[in-house]
Amino acid sequence: MSDQKRYSPVSKKLPEFWHGADYNPDQWLHRPEILQKDIELMKKANCNVMALGIFAWAALEPREGEYNLDWLQERMDSLYKNGIYTILATPSGARPAWMSQKYPEVLRVQSNRQRILQGNRHNHCFSSPVYREKISQINRKLAERFKEHPGLILWHVSNEYSGSCHCEICQEQFREGLKEKYGTLEELNRSWWTAFWSHTYTDWKQIESPAPHGEQSIQALKIDWKRFTTDQTIDFFRNEITPLKELTPEVPVTTNFMGTFPGLDYWKFASEVDVVAWDSYPAWHCSWKEDQEVASDTAFTHDLQRSLKGGQPFLLMESTPSRQNWRKVAKSKKPGMHLLSSLQAVAHGSDTVQYFQWRMGRGGAEKFHGAVVDHAGDEKRRVFREVGETGEVLSRLDSIPGSYVESEAAIMFDWENRWGLKEAHIPRKEKNYEQVCKNHYRQFWKRGIPLDIVGQDSSLENYRLLIVPMLYMVKEGTAEKIKNFVEQGGTLVLTYFSGIVNENDLCFQDKAPGPLKEAAGISVEEIIPLYEEENYQLKMEQNNKLGLKKSYRADDFCEELNLEGAQSLARFSSGYLAESPALTVNNLGQGRVYYIASRNEQDFLADFYYYLTKKLSISPVLDIEVPEGVSIQKRTDGTADYLFLMNFTEQRRTLKPGKKELYDLVEEKKVTDSITLEGFGVRVLKRKRGK
Numbered sequence: 001m002s003d004q005k006r007y008s009p010v011s012k013k014l015p016e017f018w019h020g021a022d023y024n025p026d027q028w029l030h031r032p033e034i035l036q037k038d039i040e041l042m043k044k045a046n047c048n049v050m051a052l053g054i055f056a057w058a059a060l061e062p063r064e065g066e067y068n069l070d071w072l073q074e075r076m077d078s079l080y081k082n083g084i085y086t087i088l089a090t091p092s093g094a095r096p097a098w099m100s101q102k103y104p105e106v107l108r109v110q111s112n113r114q115r116i117l118q119g120n121r122h123n124h125c126f127s128s129p130v131y132r133e134k135i136s137q138i139n140r141k142l143a144e145r146f147k148e149h150p151g152l153i154l155w156h157v158s159n160e161y162s163g164s165c166h167c168e169i170c171q172e173q174f175r176e177g178l179k180e181k182y183g184t185l186e187e188l189n190r191s192w193w194t195a196f197w198s199h200t201y202t203d204w205k206q207i208e209s210p211a212p213h214g215e216q217s218i219q220a221l222k223i224d225w226k227r228f229t230t231d232q233t234i235d236f237f238r239n240e241i242t243p244l245k246e247l248t249p250e251v252p253v254t255t256n257f258m259g260t261f262p263g264l265d266y267w268k269f270a271s272e273v274d275v276v277a278w279d280s281y282p283a284w285h286c287s288w289k290e291d292q293e294v295a296s297d298t299a300f301t302h303d304l305q306r307s308l309k310g311g312q313p314f315l316l317m318e319s320t321p322s323r324q325n326w327r328k329v330a331k332s333k334k335p336g337m338h339l340l341s342s343l344q345a346v347a348h349g350s351d352t353v354q355y356f357q358w359r360m361g362r363g364g365a366e367k368f369h370g371a372v373v374d375h376a377g378d379e380k381r382r383v384f385r386e387v388g389e390t391g392e393v394l395s396r397l398d399s400i401p402g403s404y405v406e407s408e409a410a411i412m413f414d415w416e417n418r419w420g421l422k423e424a425h426i427p428r429k430e431k432n433y434e435q436v437c438k439n440h441y442r443q444f445w446k447r448g449i450p451l452d453i454v455g456q457d458s459s460l461e462n463y464r465l466l467i468v469p470m471l472y473m474v475k476e477g478t479a480e481k482i483k484n485f486v487e488q489g490g491t492l493v494l495t496y497f498s499g500i501v502n503e504n505d506l507c508f509q510d511k512a513p514g515p516l517k518e519a520a521g522i523s524v525e526e527i528i529p530l531y532e533e534e535n536y537q538l539k540m541e542q543n544n545k546l547g548l549k550k551s552y553r554a555d556d557f558c559e560e561l562n563l564e565g566a567q568s569l570a571r572f573s574s575g576y577l578a579e580s581p582a583l584t585v586n587n588l589g590q591g592r593v594y595y596i597a598s599r600n601e602q603d604f605l606a607d608f609y610y611y612l613t614k615k616l617s618i619s620p621v622l623d624i625e626v627p628e629g630v631s632i633q634k635r636t637d638g639t640a641d642y643l644f645l646m647n648f649t650e651q652r653r654t655l656k657p658g659k660k661e662l663y664d665l666v667e668e669k670k671v672t673d674s675i676t677l678e679g680f681g682v683r684v685l686k687r688k689r690g691k
């Protein structure tokens with residue numbers, strides 16, 4: 001990234017922030033006056049894009065082979081005439097009833113082997129030749145009709161791909177993939193350890209996807225099924241984009257991801273899309289977490305989306321202007337939260353702010369979901385006003401799209417490892433992998449130190465610090481890459497429950513952390529899980545090199561370590577591990593490996609990372625004491641830095657952003673001294689690049 005000053009815009013037609021929503025005129029074709037009104041309101045709301053056609057298959061192809069694209073043309077034309085560009089969707093997210101009636105094989109078979117009935121959405125078979133052909137035909141029609149349309153800027157392929165189908169065709173494809181991967185049944189049997197309970201396969205046809213009333217005890221099979229699900233979804237996506245790439249090669253394609261959704265390996269999927277897009281629905285103002293924790297967790301996911309394509313800006317494809325209808329308690333965003341949460345996405349690398357949905361429908365499952373325009377259909381609500389203001393603010397930030405985020409540190413979050421962890425029933429069922437990654441992340445977020453997220457296949461070249469929580473599954477090549485990173489001078493933080501199995505879920509014939517044991521300079525004698533109500537204490541060694549002094553609480557996981565070259569920095573002071581090392585450090589080449597042997601309270605992580613980043617001179621975006629609940633992030637274009645100051649509390653916060661000359665892009669004035677952020681307040685400041 002060092003030489004690149006700016007990423008090119010997703011579309012040259014609209015090289016500014018995109019602001020808009022999922023727009024479903026197909027639900028309102030019988031009400032032309034509403035469609036008319038939409039354009040007027042969109043302009044008032046300062047929108048410049050709309051995503052059309054996401055679930056419009058029945059309106060686009062009302063009867064088999066009979067296409068009606070005129071209404072869409074009319075909509076795209078009038079949007080364009082009014083300065084609004086179109087993100088055009090392919091409609092595979094939901095199918096017309098005639099199709100399920102005539103070709104029931106397009107309907108998904110559930111893991112219990114029951115075929116679903118027509119209804120709902122996101123529930124087709126990914127292998128069905130008929131479905132693939134039908135979607136490829138309609139996609140071709142769309143591309144043929146709109147390839148010259150000046151308003152078309154992006155393809156939104158399908159919607160939130162998810163799930164898997166267990167029909168016979170899918171089973172067959174699964175087996176084909178396994179044949180390719182393992183070559184012979186002997187090899188598959190060995191890799192899956194099928195001698196266990198006499199599960200040895202003697203014919204490929206005996207292999208079935210996991211089922212509630214079938215195979216559940218061969219974990220490698222379950223993990224391979226998840227890999228197959230990702231591969232099959234990607235294959236389906238490729239089939240969808242073939243006509244699009246052929247007819248509109250210059251129009252980029254994306255699909256909307258779901259953040260940390262467990263069902264698809266987005267590290268793999270990301271390389272198939274031209275730009276990453278995701279749908280963000282944080283539980284603001286919920287009862288189980290403070291807003292600032294929700295903000296930190298959301299920041300993690302934004303950073304993940306940016307990292308999926310190596311730092312390239314992403315698109316916030318959906319967010320709610322007010323509430324989500326699907327939560328137990330459907331809270332609306334409090335005043336100010338809308339702009340704040342929208343700019344949070346921008347701060348972490350989004351070049352768009354988009355919503356689900358433009359207008360509430362009168363019926364159906366999402367009629368109460370937040371929308372820019374509610375049932376009253378006018379501009380007289382707070383939600384509408386706040387959306388309009390957000391568009392207005394974005395227009396003042398137009399030097400930001402294409403700029404990037406710089407991070408010297410990264411944290412690993414890996415889907416295959418997560419699948420492995422889920423299947424491992426020891427030492428305790430709940431692993432909380434995702435939340436643990438977010439908890440480590442939070443200490444950096446709080447202090448305004450930007451982080452990237454990496455997977456096992458990512459490059460580690462740009463980092464000085466790498467945090468690897470619970471790397472249970474170590475894929476081939478990962479340990480070597482990590483060791484190399486350390487030898488070259490990197491600092492690695494590795495935690496408990498790492499280095500247990502290889503990518504086929506076969507245990508290493510070694511003590512943990514297996515292939516990372518020498519690097520860490522320790523081995524695990526025993527892992528001790530704790531009940532919810534149990535905890536141990538750990539105490540820092542006197543005069544330890546990090547300078548930490550306190551005692552801390554350990555929950556859930558504790559390990560008894562053997563020191564094999566590493567030095568102890570803390571020891572357990574309670575439980576049967578008393579005096580056993582709880583935190584160690586080992587030198588390797590030019591670098592160091594820290595090993596954390598237990599799941600420690602947040603205070604530990606705060607102190608540990610505070611001293612570690614000091615030691616490594618990894619500094620925050622602003623060298624100030626960040627007030628509680630405030631997040632500071634930075635994007636840069638190599639010449640100017642853009643600082644985002646975001647207050648995720650309801651209380652006023654004041655901070656002094658430093659001596660350098662700063663310009664407030666939102667208020668359009670110079671910053672002289674201190675800055676006051678109102679509750680849920682946000683500022684964007686520009687300064688010359690550098691500290």
Ligand code: GLA
Nearest residue numbers: 159160279281318324356369
């Ligand atoms: C998802 C879908 C949208 C809509 C929203 C509601 O993100 O993509 O179609 O259902 O959820 O929150």
Ligand code: ZN
Nearest residue numbers: 125165167170
């Ligand atoms: Zn199927």
